[in-house]
Amino acid sequence: MHVSQFPLTSALTDLVVGDMLFFPPIFKSVLLGFFFWLAIHPLIRHKIYSGQVWHPTLLDLSLFFLCVSAALAVLR
Numbered sequence: 001m002h003v004s005q006f007p008l009t010s011a012l013t014d015l016v017v018g019d020m021l022f023f024p025p026i027f028k029s030v031l032l033g034f035f036f037w038l039a040i041h042p043l044i045r046h047k048i049y050s051g052q053v054w055h056p057t058l059l060d061l062s063l064f065f066l067c068v069s070a071a072l073a074v075l076r
Contacts, residue, residue: 029075033068040067
């Protein structure tokens with residue numbers, strides 16, 4: 001007799017349905033925002049790392065945050 005690792009009253013039954021995982025909307029927006037960032041970043045990379053920007057990594061992270069915010073707006 002096969003006994004499931006997680007009983008039906010487990011908290012994971014809300015997250016796992018068969019073999020599919022439930023991805024919350026924030027994960028979807030981060031994933032979509034990452035692809036937006038991948039499209040935009042090469043276009044302005046020379047400007048970011050040219051020395052005209054005070055902190056290139058901070059600008060890069062800000063750009064990623066804006067892409068995730070835009071993706072969340074698109075998904076809603």
